[in-house]
Amino acid sequence: MAIFKVSPETNITSLIASDEVSQGDVLILEEGVYNQSVFISKSHIRIMAKNQHVVFDGYGELSNGFFLFGTTGVEVSGIKIQNYAYAGIVVIFGSANRILSNIIKEAAERGVDIVRSSANLVWKNEICLTRFGVLLETESTDNWIIENKVRDCIADCFESFFTESTGNAFISNNGCNSGLSCFSAVGANCLAYRNTAFGAHYNGVGVVLGRDCLAIENKSKGNGSSVNGTSNFSSPENTFIADNIMNHNNEIGLYVMSDYSIIQNNRISCNDSIGLSLSPDSSNCLIYHNRIECNAGEDIVDNGSDNNFIRNLTGCCDHWDREAEDLPEKTVMLIAESSGVTLTNKLQIELQLEKAALAKLEERSTRQPEHAKYSHQIFIEQLKDKIARWEALLQQ
Incomplete structure (x- = not known):
């Protein structure tokens, strides 16, 4: 050498x-x-x-x-x-x-x-x-795209362009300010892991036309004028989208147009339109344990068929960040003494307010769509637990 x-x-x-x-x-x-x-x-x-x-x-x-x-x-x-x-x-x-x-x-x-x-x-x-930052074209397979920073592209920051481009991995990259997508992975068995997308005109992190792809722990913010956030569309099958954060995008947080995909443990919040939208072409998907909250439009819109929703939280994020209060007796005594109200009266007043809130939540829960009922049930259980503890205090 x-x-x-x-x-x-x-x-x-x-x-x-x-x-x-x-x-x-x-x-x-x-x-x-x-x-x-x-x-x-x-x-x-x-x-x-x-x-x-x-x-x-x-x-x-x-x-x-x-x-x-x-x-x-x-x-x-x-x-x-x-x-x-x-x-x-x-x-x-x-x-x-x-x-x-x-x-x-x-x-x-x-x-x-x-x-x-x-x-x-x-x-x-x-x-x-x-025009393109990193572009994989025509049967480019099994490439590793890691820890790159790409910004200010006319088209895409990162893209694998053809369906024959399979097995490519995009890991811990940063894409910012693109005319189309920050990340677009075309082809089967691709991985998008821990990437950050900001300021794309179209998609933040897109999984397009590829089956068996993975999109895990990506962050997508401030993207989109049409379909945006982290997007999974054009009918791939068996895409796994988990632990991503999709917030403050200009329209939809996550748009799904696929069969048999799994959408799990994602945080989809504060987007300017719908949080999670499933197109008429999406079917038999599992939407499990996501936090989909505080979006300007509906949190979840399901236009597909036979999709399963389990343990997703929707509504206002303040509810889910607020744990059931656990006021010890000394704290209640201080409140009572400072306001001139006896401890018993204070507890009774608080108990009446909480029971009224519980009744309102239970009535509202009966009118929620199926995929939103779990969120309300969580908060109902928190209130019931709080009421039981306050009733126990009154009996002492």
Whole structure:
């Protein structure tokens, strides 16, 4: 293995293609501005910036910063890449390449473009002012997209584009301010885990056309003009959406258009329209143990068929954050003494008020749709428990 020091005057494409450079060699880029487009077809080459002052600038004329064709195990890391007419980094017919800690901006079409490639790692890159931030195209499978920050994209911050692009994972990425979606995962068996989406015009985190996908612990806020928040649509099957937070989106929090999906343990609150909306095409889904509250429209709208709702909390979040009060006798005595009311009278007054509230809640519960009854039952049980404890105090 050899280490080469490379300057802006070096023709890097020619150097890599020459017999001087073999698989396993390392190219250390000295600081400076490189007006080059680097083509790499040799595997296991490592191209690394010496420091943060290494800049590749296409000046709006060169197509790509780095073009990896049919390579395996190539690393491109620590480089500022800007002003290319197409993409910052392109990988075609490649596998297990490593795109690490680069700063890519003002590439006209793509920040990182992965085409017909698999098992690549795109990690800790910062990308802005492109059409697409990280784009997986045409049968790109089993790629790892981790801890990248992408903002200010004309279209999508992160996207896998075709149904043949399966098994891709988007983990702990941040997408902000996109013209369409922050995250859009097309293809089966994809994972969206612990991503943050903010300011998308359309979707925050979208699972589209892919069956058996997972969307877990994502945060979606301030997204959408039509379908938004975390969205699962276009009839995939068996999508699992759990432990996500979808709040303060401009319209719907979560829109579901799928069969046999599981929506579990999500927090969907304070959205400007419906909290959870199931389309007429959604059926046989399980909606279990979600907190869907304080949305401007209805918390849940079910236009589908045969969907099952179990233990979901709806209504105002103040109810669910408020635990049943447990006033010890000393506290009640202090209240009574300060107001000149005896302890017994104080308890009796409070008890009457709580019983009136209980009766009102029980009457209202009979008029709730099936999926909302669990929420009211929880609060009813809290009130009953409180009343029983206060009655026990009166008997002492």
